[in-house]
Amino acid sequence: MTGPTLPLRVAPPIMFGSRRALRLIERNLYVYRHGWIVIVSGFFEPLFYLLSIGFGLGALVGNVPGPGGASIPYQLFVAPALLASSSMNGAITEATFNFFFKLRYQKTFDAILSTPLSVADIALGEMGWGLIRGALYTVGFIGVMVVLGIGVSPWLLLTVPAALLISFGFGAVGMAATSFMRTWQDFDLIQLIILPMFLFSGTFYPVETYPDGLRFIVQLTPLYQGVDLLRSLAVGVVGPEAIFHVAYLLVMGFAGLFVVSRRLDRLLLK
Amino acid sequence: MTDRPPMSDSALIRARGLTKRFGAFTAVDAVDFEVAKGESFGFLGPNGAGKTSTMRMIGCVSPISGGTLTVLDQDPTTQGPSIRSRIGVVPQQDSLDTELTVRENLVLYGRYFGLSRAECGRRADELLEFAQLTERQNDEVEPLSGGMKRRLTIARALINEPDLLLLDEPTTGLDPQARHLLWDRLYRLKQRGVTLVLTTHYMDEAEQLCDRLVVMDKAKIVAEGSPRQLIDRYSTKEVTELRFPAGVQESLDGQLDGLADRIERLADRVLLYADDGEAVAVAAHERGLQPETVLVRRSTLEDVFLRLTGRSLIE
Amino acid sequence: MAGLTYVLEHRAVQYRRTFRSSVFTSFLSPLLFLTAMGIGLGGYVDRSGGAALGGLTYLQFLAPGLLAATVMQSAAFEATFPIIGGLNWQRTFHAMYATPLSPRDIALGNLVWTALRLAMISSVFTLVVIAFGAAHSPLVVVGIPIAVLTGMSFAAPISAFSATQRTPNRFNVIFRFGITPLFLFSGTFFPIESLPSFIQPIAWLSPLWHGVDLTRGLVLGTFSQNPGLMLAHIVVLIAITIVGTWATVVTVERRLIRG
Numbered sequence: 001m002t003g004p005t006l007p008l009r010v011a012p013p014i015m016f017g018s019r020r021a022l023r024l025i026e027r028n029l030y031v032y033r034h035g036w037i038v039i040v041s042g043f044f045e046p047l048f049y050l051l052s053i054g055f056g057l058g059a060l061v062g063n064v065p066g067p068g069g070a071s072i073p074y075q076l077f078v079a080p081a082l083l084a085s086s087s088m089n090g091a092i093t094e095a096t097f098n099f100f101f102k103l104r105y106q107k108t109f110d111a112i113l114s115t116p117l118s119v120a121d122i123a124l125g126e127m128g129w130g131l132i133r134g135a136l137y138t139v140g141f142i143g144v145m146v147v148l149g150i151g152v153s154p155w156l157l158l159t160v161p162a163a164l165l166i167s168f169g170f171g172a173v174g175m176a177a178t179s180f181m182r183t184w185q186d187f188d189l190i191q192l193i194i195l196p197m198f199l200f201s202g203t204f205y206p207v208e209t210y211p212d213g214l215r216f217i218v219q220l221t222p223l224y225q226g227v228d229l230l231r232s233l234a235v236g237v238v239g240p241e242a243i244f245h246v247a248y249l250l251v252m253g254f255a256g257l258f259v260v261s262r263r264l265d266r267l268l269l270k
Numbered sequence: 271m272t273d274r275p276p277m278s279d280s281a282l283i284r285a286r287g288l289t290k291r292f293g294a295f296t297a298v299d300a301v302d303f304e305v306a307k308g309e310s311f312g313f314l315g316p317n318g319a320g321k322t323s324t325m326r327m328i329g330c331v332s333p334i335s336g337g338t339l340t341v342l343d344q345d346p347t348t349q350g351p352s353i354r355s356r357i358g359v360v361p362q363q364d365s366l367d368t369e370l371t372v373r374e375n376l377v378l379y380g381r382y383f384g385l386s387r388a389e390c391g392r393r394a395d396e397l398l399e400f401a402q403l404t405e406r407q408n409d410e411v412e413p414l415s416g417g418m419k420r421r422l423t424i425a426r427a428l429i430n431e432p433d434l435l436l437l438d439e440p441t442t443g444l445d446p447q448a449r450h451l452l453w454d455r456l457y458r459l460k461q462r463g464v465t466l467v468l469t470t471h472y473m474d475e476a477e478q479l480c481d482r483l484v485v486m487d488k489a490k491i492v493a494e495g496s497p498r499q500l501i502d503r504y505s506t507k508e509v510t511e512l513r514f515p516a517g518v519q520e521s522l523d524g525q526l527d528g529l530a531d532r533i534e535r536l537a538d539r540v541l542l543y544a545d546d547g548e549a550v551a552v553a554a555h556e557r558g559l560q561p562e563t564v565l566v567r568r569s570t571l572e573d574v575f576l577r578l579t580g581r582s583l584i585e
Numbered sequence: 586m587a588g589l590t591y592v593l594e595h596r597a598v599q600y601r602r603t604f605r606s607s608v609f610t611s612f613l614s615p616l617l618f619l620t621a622m623g624i625g626l627g628g629y630v631d632r633s634g635g636a637a638l639g640g641l642t643y644l645q646f647l648a649p650g651l652l653a654a655t656v657m658q659s660a661a662f663e664a665t666f667p668i669i670g671g672l673n674w675q676r677t678f679h680a681m682y683a684t685p686l687s688p689r690d691i692a693l694g695n696l697v698w699t700a701l702r703l704a705m706i707s708s709v710f711t712l713v714v715i716a717f718g719a720a721h722s723p724l725v726v727v728g729i730p731i732a733v734l735t736g737m738s739f740a741a742p743i744s745a746f747s748a749t750q751r752t753p754n755r756f757n758v759i760f761r762f763g764i765t766p767l768f769l770f771s772g773t774f775f776p777i778e779s780l781p782s783f784i785q786p787i788a789w790l791s792p793l794w795h796g797v798d799l800t801r802g803l804v805l806g807t808f809s810q811n812p813g814l815m816l817a818h819i820v821v822l823i824a825i826t827i828v829g830t831w832a833t834v835v836t837v838e839r840r841l842i843r844g
Contacts, residue, residue: 030378044762045765056779106365108365116383192613195613205628269333270326
């Protein structure tokens, strides 16, 4: 029986990385040479939200209490939260819909598996590609924030790795979830989790609005970690809870990666 | 299985008691076979006989459930990536990357094998020529015809200059022109010394391409040999086909007995297996039988195949 | 026209299998948006910026706009993936065309189905709005056909476009540069008067703005303040829908005949 040896085959590249995973990133670069507009368009979505919600609606809202309780303009309040949400959404879209399509329909991975690449290389490569895209969007968005004069704290530089951490956490868990999906219908479940999280994790208004019990629950959601982390960096009021946020997202990412490498083996190596 | 070649050092694939189970279902049941270097080896069998499962195990993308398997002197369980770097795979369904152009499909696939970009480009140009796709190299994959996609898939499988090429039903669904072109390309590969392993359920394809083949049925190997050997062993030299007017065939009881070595009645005609088909036709005529048409032909692999795997539809 | 009803029946049978996801898009999603934006964020809006909303609470302002915007999004979805699926993936439209059904039956059947779906979605949404106490006038019920009309002014032209596509690549562009900006800048979340004045004429080009303004006028009962404008909204939406429907029949027919 070969069952027990399979994890051994997977574990080393997951832990130490394999250069072959880079080939998958190269593939995606080729693909997007044709579809660059899709890449560019991903940058505009959070920008549109920032202009509409931050400025259009922000004019009606005025100031709100920010990290540490000081009153801050609504644009500054909502911009980092939109960045966190778009990091989450970008990672989830890539790791669920697109990944499922490649896994089940396009058979891209089946062809790749008849080369020396392993399942772990595929998982790592897809993940890496998602992070590269995420980094591009993040830098672009922060550039816009600076140009519009929202958030000028030196901590702002740290939002780039922090946003990548959000992409990593959600991307890995998203891929793990996708490996359990059987039909497109199952994706409703993902939406069922993502949309409420997007709307209620302190993205658009302070979590202090909620009663204590509810607020505590909200503060445990993964998106809240990202929102609060980015917001404190953008405003420049960074407390010890930032360490908790970082640890939370790291654990999430590695747990997801662990599950996905086990599951993909079973799905692809039938 | 008297004529199995002795265990030789030159064998590229060795399987002993090779088994694949999916839960309670056994797809491949303890099969033994060997493929020698430079040989063209075929798996013949109806759908569901276990051909594809066997191919996937050889391709190191499907863990074996029992027995032993050696590919290129290595163990697929632990040395998958190393084996895969030396084989080419043409899967049953084209798995081309539809988001890339024809040429990019070749180049990128080469990159997966760790080849340099320049080397990939050089080989891609050669293979485009080989697959007669040079003019379409910058087109998308989707609008290509079935034959072109198949040739591209084969070209892609050759990008790493494999020692062993696995082809799962290479010509299923293609028109006659496309099939013949493909056979021609595969024949050239064989002449270059590439070892071919293919599955098919087309008898003419097996006769065209295979030096040696095994017939699989219900997860087991039921016969093995060269096409000629199999015909000699499981059929007669010739077959006489008699077709009677509607209603007559049912009333023939006993009248055909002893005419041939073996007689098979189909819904629409009667097949008489004998070494001299002409003599059978004459004898039938002398018995006063009046078939509408008489056809005397040489036995084919199809006769062997149907004898071994039965005529009823297997789903 | 009998052919059209067979197409409807086909879509309805398909729909039974995707019912669960429609519960989500048509009921849960607007409910969550209304709660988060209308009540959660609305609390902050009402404290500082109520005046710009003509004395309405933010929830009352948001609800009708969100109705039109939700219907638009559903319409855009129904007009893209099912169309390209029927023509390219599952090829069900080709299968239908192999029967006595005409391309016109197939094109119109799908659009009528979309209209029915939109009617379901806006009815459910309206019930949610009433439950939230954000309805101010019995005219709220008239908001349903208006929302459907708004949705069809998107579904019809987008269907025509989808029938010319063989891959979904350009849908991304429609959603990212069409549907999402319209959702955000057509007066759904804030009055377009808050936009810089040079941008406002662009909002007038958006069918969604016509729909949002009309729906808001009806649902909030402010319809009678400017009946001429309201009539103009209706004319614009009907005109787009008719042209789009005609274009869909043409493009679907062309694709089916070419194979």
